[in-house]
Amino acid sequence: MSKSGDFCPRCGDDVPERPEPLPGEPRDRDAALCDACYFEQFEMVDAPERIEVLVCSRCGAVHRGNRWVDVGAKDYTDVAVDEVTEALAVHFDAEQVQWGVDPEQVDQNTIRMHCTFSGVVRDTLVEEQVTVPVKVSRGTCKRCGRIAGGSYAAEVQIRAEEREPSTEEQERAVELAHELVDEREADGDREAFVTEVTEVKDGTDVKLSTNKLGRMVSRRITEELGGDFEEYATLVTEDSDGNEVYRVTFAIRLPRYRPGEIIDPEDGDGPVLVTSNRGNLKGTRLASGERYEARFDEGDAPDAKRLGTREDAVETTVVAVEDDHAVQVLDPETFATKSIARPDFFDADADEVLVLKSRSGLHMVPEQ
Ligand SMILES: [Zn+2]
Numbered sequence: 001m002s003k004s005g006d007f008c009p010r011c012g013d014d015v016p017e018r019p020e021p022l023p024g025e026p027r028d029r030d031a032a033l034c035d036a037c038y039f040e041q042f043e044m045v046d047a048p049e050r051i052e053v054l055v056c057s058r059c060g061a062v063h064r065g066n067r068w069v070d071v072g073a074k075d076y077t078d079v080a081v082d083e084v085t086e087a088l089a090v091h092f093d094a095e096q097v098q099w100g101v102d103p104e105q106v107d108q109n110t111i112r113m114h115c116t117f118s119g120v121v122r123d124t125l126v127e128e129q130v131t132v133p134v135k136v137s138r139g140t141c142k143r144c145g146r147i148a149g150g151s152y153a154a155e156v157q158i159r160a161e162e163r164e165p166s167t168e169e170q171e172r173a174v175e176l177a178h179e180l181v182d183e184r185e186a187d188g189d190r191e192a193f194v195t196e197v198t199e200v201k202d203g204t205d206v207k208l209s210t211n212k213l214g215r216m217v218s219r220r221i222t223e224e225l226g227g228d229f230e231e232y233a234t235l236v237t238e239d240s241d242g243n244e245v246y247r248v249t250f251a252i253r254l255p256r257y258r259p260g261e262i263i264d265p266e267d268g269d270g271p272v273l274v275t276s277n278r279g280n281l282k283g284t285r286l287a288s289g290e291r292y293e294a295r296f297d298e299g300d301a302p303d304a305k306r307l308g309t310r311e312d313a314v315e316t317t318v319v320a321v322e323d324d325h326a327v328q329v330l331d332p333e334t335f336a337t338k339s340i341a342r343p344d345f346f347d348a349d350a351d352e353v354l355v356l357k358s359r360s361g362l363h364m365v366p367e368q
Pocket residue numbers: 008009010011012013033034035036037038
């Protein structure tokens with residue numbers, strides 16, 4: 001006498017004995033069917049009749065569930081392939097499943113996806129084809145809507161102490177803001193964006209989507225370019241959803257002097273080429289080549305006279321090396337021979353050296 005399960009429950013044919021499911025595993029009713037009954041009702045692929053997908057026409061984000069997701073798709077065919085992949089389900093009995101998809105553009109908004117599947121079920125190779133039309137509709141995601149509406153919660157003001165930030169400093173600061181936003185985006189943060197970059201009289205203003213982002217950007221800019229920033233809440237407003245938003249201004253002050261500037265702290269030891277302005281000012285004395293560092297009681301930087309920048313220095317001829325302390329060079333303006341201080345960065349074999357003529361006299365400037 002046979003045990004139950006040795007007959008197909010649908011047609012009553014004999015079936016070979018099948019293993020009992022392991023404890024805790026669901027009892028699969030289909031497993032008891034004979035092959036003929038099993039394949040008669042078997043569908044390897046479960047596919048929706050059609051798929052509709054809403055894509056942001058500005059940034060390519062896709063609306064899934066109730067939120068927008070950045071999918072990094074290059075075109076709508078990519079989006080369609082992704083959505084079909086998400087929506088298809090392959091029967092768990094199938095093994096060694098392979099599939100391919102052949103998109104057919106029907107019209108501007110419809111892509112017909114011809115999908116071919118193969119898999120092994122009950123030691124039998126099964127092939128199946130399904131066609132799923134994907135309808136793409138275009139919209140504007142929440143973030144792009146906010147950007148377009150000029151929404152922002154932080155304004156980073158890039159300024160410098162007692163001077164205008166240089167073009168390079170301003171460009172680099174804006175670049176850092178974009179870099180940070182890209183990093184946030186790559187981490188899946190859709191709330192981080194640059195709303196607007198505006199050049200103003202004494203610097204650049206960068207409007208950003210969140211207070212937190214404004215603080216991160218300000219921190220990164222001052223870490224790289226020196227200086228510091230203050231923040232203060234400016235006003236409370238409402239965003240498009242009626243939420244209260246308070247705006248924060250981040251006022252960056254880049255350091256008074258920047259690397260490459262030549263200044264005279266007027267302490268009797270002559271001009272200094274600024275090499276670093278992170279923390280307290282550091283540089284090289286032009287007369288001696290010795291290292292210079294602003295004293296603690298001077299704060300980050302001393303009160304100094306601005307003489308020019310490294311770019312203002314010009315090549316001139318070395319006439320003679322006088323001794324350990326002096327070199328004769330041609331004055332680049334009058335071409336008269338002049339004796340100037342010999343710093344330790346002077347190369348005794350050099351025929352030409354860089355010099356800067358300024359209110360503080362004629363000084364050699366290091367090549368590097
Ligand atoms: Zn059967």
